[in-house]
Amino acid sequence: MTAELAPAVPARAGRRMTVLVTGGAGFVGSHVCVALLERGHEVVVVDNYTNSSPLALTRVEKLAGRPLVAAHGVDLRDRPALSAVFRRYPIDAVMHLAARKAVAESWEMPTEYLDNNIGGITGLLRAMSERGVPRLVFSSSCSIYGDVDAVPVAEDCAARPANPYAVSKWMCEQILVEACRSSAGLTVSALRYFNPIGAHESGLLGEAPRGVAGNVMPNLMRVAVGRADRVSVYGADYPTVDGTPVRDYIHVMDVAEAHCVALEHLDRTGGGVRVVNLGTGVGTSVLELIDAFGVACGRPIPYTIGSRRNGDVTALVADPRRAAREWNWRTTRDLAAMCRDAWRFQRLHPTGYGAGTVPAASAVPAAPAVPAASSVPAGPAEPR
């Protein structure tokens, strides 16, 4: 996937671009699509819908008030199908979010994680190279840092990926470095997200994974709507403020808007990979998150304390100063907004998009009475 990149398309910074969003139907990707459309870009989505629903894209168009160019149900490893998508549209830039992302699941199926996440990026780079597409914004992860000695964590902190998912993300970053080294025209922004939560403030778009989520927020919400009766906190003996792991939660719309800022800065970077943390710089423990979500949904969330989980680290909090310095960008939404917006989406879509209603702006239905299941694996948050 190296070498063959054609001469770079002339810079179009500040102008509308046609952007291919991989994983555009997913949690973060759907919010990215809204942000791109609102800024006047044209958007093509590629997603195999293994962890999402195409219905999310209908919501994207409703929120943005205009359509996507197209959405293709294609797996990134299907090279002929992906090449056909690239041939069909005048793609200026790619935002690559498609990946498997659950840490716990990656222990159970490491080969599938490596195949999907690495096969996905190599297939993508090959297709970009064939068409001379020079700009890429990549969804990387704070999990690359692993068990750090101290927080906050700056981008130059040594990588210590501690699970198959994190390894796959670290390898993707290395592949991007090699691709840029051998292809002078390629410029990449690798965004190391900390922990995106929340939802679009309309309540129309949010996190609706297909399977059992390993991360904290979907499981907190399951308890809040009565689909489980308590969350399990994995470990309360960490050296933190209350013994539970500390993470840097960031509103998904802040993450989405950062993608647009990264895109606008790509042409100023002049080739190579630039890694940027996407976090707030504020640490929140699992118990603090449970409390904050309880405030947002109007009732305390019951939890039980269990033992530690394989691969969880004590604390991961971003040093967000590079984004501030290089992009003049910082997050604008706090933890209360993240919880409030996540809860609004959940109340409207207690079982995901399939059974959700499209509400009038003020009509938020009460949570349905669904028989309670047992405890759900809600904590601590995974450093995805």
Ligand SMILES: NC(=O)c1ccc[n+]([C@@H]2O[C@H](COP(=O)([O-])OP(=O)(O)OC[C@H]3O[C@@H](n4cnc5c(N)ncnc54)[C@H](O)[C@@H]3O)[C@@H](O)[C@H]2O)c1
């Ligand atoms: N959500 C987080 O906490 C978090 C944190 C750090 C990094 N990230 C990264 O951000 C990206 C988006 O995460 P998300 O939370 O929106 O996940 P998500 O699962 O909601 O979205 C990923 C999307 O990619 C699609 N997909 C997966 N493999 C594919 C393939 N081979 N071909 C085509 N489509 C494929 C899925 O169907 C899904 O729609 C991922 O790369 C993830 O690793 C997420």
